[in-house]
Amino acid sequence: MPKQVWLLIIGMLVNVTGNSFLWPLTTIYMHDHLGKSLSLAGLVLMANAGAAVIGNLLGGMLFDRIGGYKSIMGGIIVTIFALTGLTVWHDFVPFVAFYTIIGFSGGIVFPSMYAMVGTVWPEGGRKAFNAIYLAQNVGVAVGPAMAGVLAALSFDYIFMANLGMYIVFFFIALFGFKSMSISAASHTSVFNEGKRIRNRAPFYALLIVSAGYLLCWVGYVQWQSTISAYTQEIGITLPQYSFLWTLNGALIVLGQPLIRPIIKRIEDNIKQQLLIGIVIMMVSYLVVAFAEEFSMFVIAMAILTIGEMFVWPAVPALANQLAPKGREGFYQGIVNSVATGGRMIGPLMGGVMVDLYGMSALFILVTILLVAAIGTSLVYDLPLKKKQTAMEQEKAIV
Secondary structure, X not given: OOHHHHHHHHHHHHHHHHHHHHHHHHHHHHHHHOXXXXXXXXXXXXXXXXXXXXXXXXXXXXXXXXXXHHHHHHHHHHHHHHHHXXXXXXXXXXXXXXXXXXXXXXXXXXXXXXXXXXXXXXXXXXXXXXXXXXXXXHHHHHHHHHHHHHHHHOHHHHHHHHHHHHHHHHHHHHHHHHHHHHHHHHHHXXXXXXOOOOOOHHHHHHHHHHHHHHHHHHHHHHHHOHHHHHHHHOOOOHHHHXXXXXXXXXXXXXXXXXXXXXXXXXXXXXXXXHHHHHHHHHHHHHHHHOOOOHHHHHHHHHHHHHHHHHHHHHHHHHHHXXXXXXXXXXXXXXXXXXXXXXXXXXXXXXXXXXXXXXHHHHHHHHHHHHHHHHHHHHHOOHHHHHHHHHHHHHHHHO
């Protein structure tokens, strides 16, 4: 693995660890320390996610126009500004404003990181994006664990630690990512020349697979919202529920050798990776639908994790394959915004379904969504095949 990829991995680890200090405890902070309702806290989380969607799209376009180094540094600087504000001002209105800004600026960083790893290591294929995916999950595992210790002392330490991690990320990007701007400069030349891309088939293929990706995320985020509340209702303790996410992070890292033989066989067939992963995820929801004991939830989470290990790295890898020269960042921006959009609308959709019809109806809905995602995975390449057939016919006529 190239040195530049290792720098991106370290940068993503620090970035996500810093983010993970704050997001697991945001609702608790607003409810217990600021005295706000859970509904209002949910709206603030939605504002953060909505801003992140905009940031994802902008970050992808900035990568294509000015390169990954400048776009990442811009996102980091804005985030440091917002985190400084959170560290100083703790009232509700400043919190909402700065937390929304963090969603936006953090959203700028992620697609640029994914696009940059695909640019500096194009021959890495899925391996490059899987490495970034692993770094994210290590950060998600480490951040909340450290945040829980700090929050027990004072919530002020959460904001300070988050700010400190971003300052570290700033220096990693400043000295480590600058050398990658050379390749990014040549990468963006096509976009800056303003040449019109005539072949839109890859873009249509991306939209189709992104629709399925959105449906997968709507289902996945139920584990963080409706299913988490459901576990409390049936007597699963909060430490036990927290252990499920510890298991998720540990399996993603430690389970790589288990799925590597399968991935190696289908490494060049992303459609198969998507289909296998979505089917496995579907099985996890069938298990949790009948779960009444903690052990069944452990099994369901383990199955879900194996499924996401196939799907989550495959989609950005596919986006990188589909992207025309000079549009890698834009395509990664779409993928990241779709994932964020799923995290934004999933809890609301799931909550409404449970309130009106109960948990059984939710599991049926999620199963239907995943079946639809299988459908998009099966047909996403139809525009590519249609374009290829048209080109072959044109050559035959000539």
